[in-house]
Amino acid sequence: MATVERWTGKESKALRKAKRMGIDAFAEHLGVSERTISTWEKRGEDISIRDVNQAALDTSLKVSSPDVHERFVAFVGGSDSVLPMSGAASGQVLRSQEQERHPGDGKQMALVDAGVFLSGKERKPTWLPSFYMDIFPATCSDYSRFVVATGHQAPDNWVKGKCPDTLFDHPVTFVTWHDATSYASWAGKGLPSSQQWEKAARGVRGDSHPWGCQATPAKCNSRESGPGSTTPVSRYHSGVSPYGVYDMCGNVWEWCNSRTEPNRYELKGGAFTSPFSRAAPSSFNDASSTMLDDDTGFRCCISETAMHALLKPRDR
Numbered sequence: 001m002a003t004v005e006r007w008t009g010k011e012s013k014a015l016r017k018a019k020r021m022g023i024d025a026f027a028e029h030l031g032v033s034e035r036t037i038s039t040w041e042k043r044g045e046d047i048s049i050r051d052v053n054q055a056a057l058d059t060s061l062k063v064s065s066p067d068v069h070e071r072f073v074a075f076v077g078g079s080d081s082v083l084p085m086s087g088a089a090s091g092q093v094l095r096s097q098e099q100e101r102h103p104g105d106g107k108q109m110a111l112v113d114a115g116v117f118l119s120g121k122e123r124k125p126t127w128l129p130s131f132y133m134d135i136f137p138a139t140c141s142d143y144s145r146f147v148v149a150t151g152h153q154a155p156d157n158w159v160k161g162k163c164p165d166t167l168f169d170h171p172v173t174f175v176t177w178h179d180a181t182s183y184a185s186w187a188g189k190g191l192p193s194s195q196q197w198e199k200a201a202r203g204v205r206g207d208s209h210p211w212g213c214q215a216t217p218a219k220c221n222s223r224e225s226g227p228g229s230t231t232p233v234s235r236y237h238s239g240v241s242p243y244g245v246y247d248m249c250g251n252v253w254e255w256c257n258s259r260t261e262p263n264r265y266e267l268k269g270g271a272f273t274s275p276f277s278r279a280a281p282s283s284f285n286d287a288s289s290t291m292l293d294d295d296t297g298f299r300c301c302i303s304e305t306a307m308h309a310l311l312k313p314r315d316r
Contacts, residue, residue, distance in 0.1 A: 003099055005108055007049045007057045009040035014075035018068045030056045051106040058101050103310055104188035108135045110243045117199045118206025121282045130304035133200040136233040136246050137171040137299045146183050169232040171252045171297040177265050177289035180255045180298035189300035191257035194266040196301055201281035203242035208280055210241035210248045217276040220250035226272045249279040252297040260286040271295035
């Protein structure tokens with residue numbers, strides 16, 4: 001089955017055709033006007049659909065039959081925004097994946113169930129309550145909306161405060177821990193603890209990498225296998241974690257909310273600048289909260305209870 005990171009008119013039209021609905025019936029199905037549907041389809045990938053309508057499209061696809069999913073994937077073609085509903089790439093048996101779109105920043109999040117997982121290089125049994133984790137790191141596109149909404153300072157590598165078009169689907173970089181926590185607060189989330197981050201990356205049985213225990217640099221953007229720069233966050237499909245979370249090895253280091261000493265916090269995941277050996281989710285790294293670099297970003301998380309409280313008004 002498929003899921004969509006960000007809906008445009010292209011994916012909306014593909015879903016309508018997959019459901020074999022006319023524009024009028026599809027508009028009624030989503031609770032929007034026929035004119036809205038026509039505008040989406042006319043503008044295709046050039047339109048960004050409002051978050052409330054993104055959620056309606058998510059729900060429509062989620063409850064569709066397997067036949068509809070199959071037709072949808074065929075109609076949408078090679079869109080990078082359409083991703084498989086991942087099972088456990090490493091063979092770990094987990095509950096059927098639950099994903100929701102957070103109403104704050106519109107990002108897809110994956111549920112990580114409560115329970116014990118094997119953490120650290122020692123594979124120590126550790127219990128965590130359930131939480132949702134962003135499927136992708138915060139992208140430049142995500143951060144751009146935050147900058148526009150709040151007036152927060154843009155990253156140093158943006159030109160005149162504007163994100164370069166070529167980086168929109170890349171992880172945002174040149175952000176301090178304080179920048180990351182400001183975004184998280186604006187979105188109604190938080191930064192994950194290092195243990196939350198590690199469980200979302202490794203699953204419950206303590207595999208050395210998101211995809212299992214095989215050392216396979218080609219499944220991530222590290223020094224040995226990547227292009228020497230950040231890459232789009234949805235690029236490495238074969239490297240997803242058992243929870244369907246991307247880029248938990250390589251691309252960029254990610255800030256966590258675990259303090260190691262005053263004004264220092266943990267970083268997880270390695271980066272395109274890191275050797276593959278440093279990208280293992282159990283590896284330790286930390287930095288000053290004011291550090292920023294071209295290989296450091298973040299993603300957010302939220303407790304399951306808090307997420308469901310946010311979703312309740314829309315009658316999940």
